[in-house]
Amino acid sequence: xxxxxKYIEIVRERGEHGLxxxxxxxxxxxxxxxxxxxxxxxxNNGATTKGVDPNDxxxxxxxxxxxRLIKKLRRRRYKWKxxxxxxxxKRHSNKKRPLGIPGWNDKLIEEVLRIVLSxxxxxxxxxxxxxxxxxxxxxxxxxxxxxQWTGTRWFIExxxxxxxxxxxxxxxxxxxxxxxxxxSLLKLLKGMLEAGYIEHGTYHNTYSGTPxxxxxxxxxxxxxxxxxxxxxxxxxxxEYTKGTAKRRDPEYNRLNMAMTYAKQKGQIAKYNELRKxxxxxxxxxxxxxxxxxxxYVRYADDFLLGFIGSxxxxxxxxxxxxxxxxxxxxxxxxxxxxxxxxxxxxAKFLGYEITVAQSDERYTKNYKREHKVKRRSINGCVxxxxxxxxxxxxxxxxxxNGKVIHRSCLLRCSDFEIVxxxxxxxxxxxxxxxxxxxxxxxxxxxxxxxxxxAKTLAAKHKKRVWWAYRKYKRISADGISCFMVEVKDKKNxxxxxxxxxxxKPLRRQKTAIIKDRRTELFRSGNELIKRLLANQCELxxxxxxxxxxxxxxxKDVKEKYKNRKEIPNWVYILY
Numbered sequence: 001x002x003x004x005x006k007y008i009e010i011v012r013e014r015g016e017h018g019l020x021x022x023x024x025x026x027x028x029x030x031x032x033x034x035x036x037x038x039x040x041x042x043x044n045n046g047a048t049t050k051g052v053d054p055n056d057x058x059x060x061x062x063x064x065x066x067x068r069l070i071k072k073l074r075r076r077r078y079k080w081k082x083x084x085x086x087x088x089x090k091r092h093s094n095k096k097r098p099l100g101i102p103g104w105n106d107k108l109i110e111e112v113l114r115i116v117l118s119x120x121x122x123x124x125x126x127x128x129x130x131x132x133x134x135x136x137x138x139x140x141x142x143x144x145x146x147x148q149w150t151g152t153r154w155f156i157e158x159x160x161x162x163x164x165x166x167x168x169x170x171x172x173x174x175x176x177x178x179x180x181x182x183x184s185l186l187k188l189l190k191g192m193l194e195a196g197y198i199e200h201g202t203y204h205n206t207y208s209g210t211p212x213x214x215x216x217x218x219x220x221x222x223x224x225x226x227x228x229x230x231x232x233x234x235x236x237x238x239e240y241t242k243g244t245a246k247r248r249d250p251e252y253n254r255l256n257m258a259m260t261y262a263k264q265k266g267q268i269a270k271y272n273e274l275r276k277x278x279x280x281x282x283x284x285x286x287x288x289x290x291x292x293x294x295x296y297v298r299y300a301d302d303f304l305l306g307f308i309g310s311x312x313x314x315x316x317x318x319x320x321x322x323x324x325x326x327x328x329x330x331x332x333x334x335x336x337x338x339x340x341x342x343x344x345x346x347a348k349f350l351g352y353e354i355t356v357a358q359s360d361e362r363y364t365k366n367y368k369r370e371h372k373v374k375r376r377s378i379n380g381c382v383x384x385x386x387x388x389x390x391x392x393x394x395x396x397x398x399x400x401n402g403k404v405i406h407r408s409c410l411l412r413c414s415d416f417e418i419v420x421x422x423x424x425x426x427x428x429x430x431x432x433x434x435x436x437x438x439x440x441x442x443x444x445x446x447x448x449x450x451x452x453x454a455k456t457l458a459a460k461h462k463k464r465v466w467w468a469y470r471k472y473k474r475i476s477a478d479g480i481s482c483f484m485v486e487v488k489d490k491k492n493x494x495x496x497x498x499x500x501x502x503x504k505p506l507r508r509q510k511t512a513i514i515k516d517r518r519t520e521l522f523r524s525g526n527e528l529i530k531r532l533l534a535n536q537c538e539l540x541x542x543x544x545x546x547x548x549x550x551x552x553x554x555k556d557v558k559e560k561y562k563n564r565k566e567i568p569n570w571v572y573i574l575y
Contacts, residue, residue, distance in 0.1 A: 004032035008119045015120040025184035028112050029074050034066045037111035041215075051084045051103035052198050058104050069105060076184070080106055080191050083211055085199035098165065100197050100213040110192070110215040118219055120180070125222060126229035131300035132218035138350045139512030141299045142384060142435050145306070145354060149295050151380040152306035152356055153286075154314040155347035158321065159336035160225075163301035164217060165209040167224055168329040169193050172210070175223055192216070208329075221300065224328060228303075231324050232296050236317060240309065243291035246284035255281070282379075304349045306342070314339050346385070352436065353385040386436045394429060394445045398452035406455035415457060419472065419485045420499035422453045427504065434509035442506055453483055453501055476503035 007027055014021055038061065041047055047058040072078040083100030090097050102110070122133055130141035160166075172193070173186055180186070192214075196205050210217040255278040262271040285291075293308040294317065307314050318339065322332045340347045342356040357378050398404055410418050426449045433439055457468040474484035482503040489495040 004030050004036055007033075008115065011116055012119045012123060015123045018124065021120055021180045022182060024116060024180060024182045025073075025188065028116055028185075029070050031063075031066055031070065033112050033115065034070065034108060036115060037108050038066075040115075041107060041111055046101070047104070047107075049101055051101050051106070052081050053103050056081070056103035056105055066108075069108065073109070073188075078109070078188075080195035082196040082198050082203060083213065085197040085204070098212065100211045102211065102214055106192070106195075107215060113189070114216045114219055117180075117216075121219065121223060121226075125226055126233060126298075128233070128297050129222065129226065129229055129299075130297065132222060137512070138299060138432070139435060141297050142350060142352060143512045144297055145295075145304065145349075146382045146384055146435065149306040149382050151293070151308055152295070152342045152382065153309065154307045154311060155340040155342055155345075155354065156305040156307060156314055156318055157336065157338045157340060157347050157349065158303040158305065158318075159333040160301040160325065161331045161333040162209075163225075163330065164212040164221055166330060167210050167221060168208055171329055172220060172224055175227065218300065224330075225298065225301065227328060228321070228325065229296075229298060232305075232321070236320060237294050237296065240292050240294040240307065240313065240317065243288070246286075246288045246291045249282055249285050252278060252281045252283050299350055302349065304347065304354075311339065311341075348387070351387070351390065351432070353387045355383050355385065357381045357383045384436050385438050386433045386441055390433075391441055391444055394442075395448045397445075398448060404448055404451040404455065406452060406459045408459075410456055411460050415460070415472070416485045416487050416497070416499045418456055418460070419453065419483050419501050422449055422456075422483075423499060423501035423503075425449075426501065430504070430506065435512065437508060439508050440506050446502055446506070450483070450502060476500065478503065478505055480505055 007030070011021065042058055042061070050057055069078070081103050083102045083106075086099050086101060087096035088099050118134075125133065128144070130136040130138070130144075169190065173190060176189065177186055193210065194206055195211070196203055197211075198204070210220045255274050259271055259274045259278065262268075262274060287310070291308065292313075293306075295306040297304055305317065307317065318332075318337065322337075325332055338347075343358055346353040346355045348354075357380070398407065410421060413421070426446065429445065430439070430442060433442065454465050454468040457472065458465045461467070472483045472485060474482060476482045476484070480503060483501040484503070485499045487497045487499075489497060
């Protein structure tokens with residue numbers, strides 16, 4: 001049998017050439033593929049999360065367990081278990097989002113399917129699709145808007161109502177069956193989709209939707225929504241794109257010629273007056289009927305279109321998209337699908353506010369300084385902004401009754417861990433809004449974080465707040481005042497670990513940086529896979545039924561074995 005990496009490379013090549021994929025089910029029954037899936041999943045926080053079966057977790061992983069799964073799949077006897085349904089809070093909303101938590105065996109098989117199908121489909125997806133793909137993300141979607149949508153007049157904000165929960169199983173399997181001609185694989189996918197879920201002890205069938213919370217769900221949603229991408233790119237964009245450039249404004253040209261004549265005659269006062277009048281006019285016709293542009297970008301079930309044309313045409317585009325989605329048995333959300341004027345309003349997409357700049361607005365100063373453009377050159381450029389709601393929400397993150405407070409949950413941690421926690425959380429927020437032109441507005445959030453950090457350190461040591469500032473305030477390598485804690489390595493005293501908060505400037509980043517690591521099986525750093533393949537107990541040297549145990553918290557192990565008469569040796573070693 002060919003190696004897993006070789007098979008994935010073959011699948012990717014067939015995807016690039018648009019060739020039909022066959023005998024997938026037979027080829028996924030490969031131990032290396034399951035080890036690759038295990039390497040992708042074992043470090044995730046959800047690996048030890050229990051599904052319906054409390055014993056079906058990553059704990060107790062072994063080569064023998066993988067072989068048993070492969071044997072069941074080969075004999076067509078594997079049965080998917082229903083997911084455990086829970087609900088999580090929706091961001092910036094009082095609503096709840098349903099989340100299905102599958103068992104570990106189901107997760108492992110889903111990841112194997114995701115690795116293979118992603119290699120085949122990812123190379124076929126549209127360049128305007130940025131959700132859940134390698135080398136793509138929120139930043140690449142926003143970057144495309146910022147640098148390719150100049151002159152946009154209308155934004156069409158699109159959102160599909162309950163996309164993951166309403167995807168039709170028949171439509172999905174029919175779309176996959178067009179390119180993946182393997183009945184066994186389609187039957188396996190159908191079993192996963194129809195496995196159902198258990199909520200509050202009651203079993204529920206799943207008649208539509210992909211299991212949100214599973215590894216394969218985003219890819220399956222992208223396969224369906226790729227049809228929307230194709231429709232917009234091949235039908236709507238050609239229909240609403242015409243002309244090579246906007247015509248020049250006649251009045252602007254007339255003033256330009258009058259300025260040239262006044263300059264030749266030496267009429268300086270008249271020249272300056274004409275120049276002022278010309279500055280208040282656009283150089284091109286803003287409503288040129290012979291010029292239209294439609295642009296499109298999508299991230300998962302959220303999409304945005306930028307249109308240069310009339311509002312009536314924008315509304316027609318919206319209706320056509322809604323009608324097409326009905327052919328996929330999906331529906332646009334009436335609340336979230338909006339048409340926004342690009343210069344007077346602000347579209348909301350991926351947590352940013354997007355608008356088109358005018359030279360007289362205040363937030364364009366940073367843009368002009370960074371790009372070294374003249375006053376009129378800013379007109380029509382797309383501006384990305386941090387919403388005020390984000391700034392206010394994060395500023396109140398550690399406040400009570402309008403006053404910044406300490407974080408009591410961190411009082412038992414070391415000073416190093418406290419500073420590190422605050423630093424990672426705040427820097428994550430800064431990194432996400434790195435493309436925003438007003439990123440400096442996060443200084444308000446930084447102040448609240450720094451105050452809460454100082455109060456947490458002071459409360460831990462039962463000192464005044466000024467004590468924390470005096471003890472841990474330092475100057476970073478970038479010359480910025482920050483909190484810094486240094487700890488020597490126990491094994492190597494010459495090595496120093498630093499935890500820092502606020503050590504990086506709030507400076508806009510012009511391009512997105514995506515650091516995706518390509519999946520490989522036997523990379524040098526994957527020590528756990530090597531130990532699993534050794535199939536030898538590291539305590540007694542036995543090679544019979546060797547298992548790898550995953551521990552999230554030591555107290556969880558203690559709780560699990562406290563009432564048992566026989567306790568394994570590895571549990572004693574942990575204590």
